[in-house]
Amino acid sequence: MITRKTLKDIRFWIFVLFIIRLIGITNPPLEVGHNWRQTTVIMVARNFLEVDNNIFYPRIDIAGEKSGITGMEFPLLNYLIYIIAKIFGYQHWYGRLINLIISSIGLFYFYKLIRKYFSEQVAFPSTIVLAVSIWFQFSRKIMPDTFSMSLITASIFFGSNYLENTLSKNNSLNLICYGVLMPLGVLSKLPSGFLLVIFVFFLFDRSIPIKRKVIFSTVSLIGVLPVIVWYYYWVPYLVDKYGFWHFFMGKGISQGFNEILLNINETLSKFYDTALKFIGFGVFLFGLGYSFIKSDSKILYLFILTFISFSIIILKAGFTFSHHNYYIIPFVPVMALVAGYGLSKIKYSKLAIILLIAISVEGIANQQHDFRIKEKDMHLLNLEKDLDSMSFRNDLIIINSGSYPTPMYFAHRKGWVNTNDKIRDEEYIMSLKGKGLKYIVILKRSFGTATSLNRYRKVLENEDYSIYEL
Known part of the structure; x- marks a missing residue:
């Protein structure tokens, strides 16, 4: 009592x-x-x-x-x-x-x-x-x-x-x-x-x-x-x-x-x-x-x-x-x-x-x-598993999250975060490829779509994100 x-x-x-x-x-x-x-x-x-x-x-x-x-x-x-x-x-x-x-x-x-x-x-x-x-x-x-x-x-x-x-x-x-x-x-x-x-x-x-x-x-x-x-x-x-x-x-x-x-x-x-x-x-x-x-x-x-x-x-x-x-x-x-x-x-x-x-x-x-979680970002919980199915943990990636680092943490990878505009820049991506970039992750639901990426091989796509291999 x-x-x-x-x-x-x-x-x-x-x-x-x-x-x-x-x-x-x-x-x-x-x-x-x-x-x-x-x-x-x-x-x-x-x-x-x-x-x-x-x-x-x-x-x-x-x-x-x-x-x-x-x-x-x-x-x-x-x-x-x-x-x-x-x-x-x-x-x-x-x-x-x-x-x-x-x-x-x-x-x-x-x-x-x-x-x-x-x-x-x-x-x-x-x-x-x-x-x-x-x-x-x-x-x-x-x-x-x-x-x-x-x-x-x-x-x-x-x-x-x-x-x-x-x-x-x-x-x-x-x-x-x-x-x-x-x-x-x-x-x-x-x-x-x-x-x-x-x-x-x-x-x-x-x-x-x-x-x-x-x-x-x-x-x-x-x-x-x-x-x-x-x-x-x-x-x-x-x-x-x-x-x-x-x-x-x-x-x-x-x-x-x-x-x-x-x-x-x-x-x-x-x-x-x-x-x-x-x-x-x-x-x-x-x-x-x-x-x-x-x-x-x-x-x-x-x-x-x-x-x-x-x-x-x-x-x-x-x-x-x-x-x-x-x-x-x-x-x-x-x-x-x-x-x-x-x-x-x-x-x-x-x-x-x-x-x-x-x-x-x-x-x-x-x-x-x-006490609540951002519903639109819940898909990030699956990102590591999906990347594991096609790549190694030490493969470098880039994510279209601007300066926002959270997706990289859930990807359990290392690499870069940048805007859609920069990712559309082929010269920029090629410069990163020279530094070891292997995959591009486009978080469609959270950050929109970076168009003109058809020159790269798409290895996964769902309603939340697309992943491209260089």
Whole structure:
């Protein structure tokens, strides 16, 4: 029987939301949103299993005749998928489950962190708001965004424990946990590191001994070192040596600023729509306004500092931020905290509960599409089998999916993706044939038909796709 005490336990709700997101957990990565991003993650994991398991040389399948090795985010999530696949055999959904588990743990550490510095009355609604925000769908995707933020949140919890702990017992364990989780979180997704700026408050806290601050700062610098080496030396090195660019490293601040101005409506929508949805955003504004009117410096300073820090991420991303919803994820925990703070200040508890329920219903209802698969792409599940019937796995292919890599993942081949117009260009195809191109795959249902291919031998045709042999 579910008691009132159970309903007030955040672990119960984290578990309930975990169970809900298990629905369709084994689905192929063909949902409406961001299946392309997920398949590039599991391409790397599958290549660790089938080609080379060196974590420093991640490779994808759309680099044509090249090795596919390229610079990207540090492939921690990819490698965890590989480890599980090594034990149990490869399945793409391992990535979904790993992310969901880590992201659920991250919610619990977020709750513990907020409760420590505010109260239970703030921590509980803040965690629910975060759980039903954009976090809800991306915590079950094979992507490192909420995975990384969960590691960062846990690292802040342990780091703050170390700095404020007046007892020597077990404090070294806090420092070790921070020293491990912090670099892993930032390596997994560089923008997630912006939230570490909140340690500024601790470093200016005179009640914390200087010696402890020095030790903490030293550990932090050591932790940041592999991040710098990976993103600013190793990623460019891999791109230069292996000749394939894949990872977006941002752009100049001035260029990004101009792009944000040109796309200001789309940029703002990431805050008032994408992050918490409309009711959640309204409560967030109430919480922010309340903290300003009441001069609650703890909330105000935290919001101002983190927003300034996150603004650098926005400007570095520019157009990309305004047109990709997952770029807002690192800032959503801050918005959830402010919204939870606002709910805790509503005098009528029943109204606060009603608003929290409304935020949850709106958030989940607007993300239910993530449990469905794109029907028009279901035929991709047969592509590997059909190609296996006529070719070898190491035969290079080209697919008419533009820059969209998902079909190549399901083909379980390597090669190129390009537009119908380019594939119609005989000179272009002949140049690829010289590099080893063997087959052309035309996905008729998804991307239309590339005409004038009669000069090549058609080896398979159905209502979904045609395959030509050179």
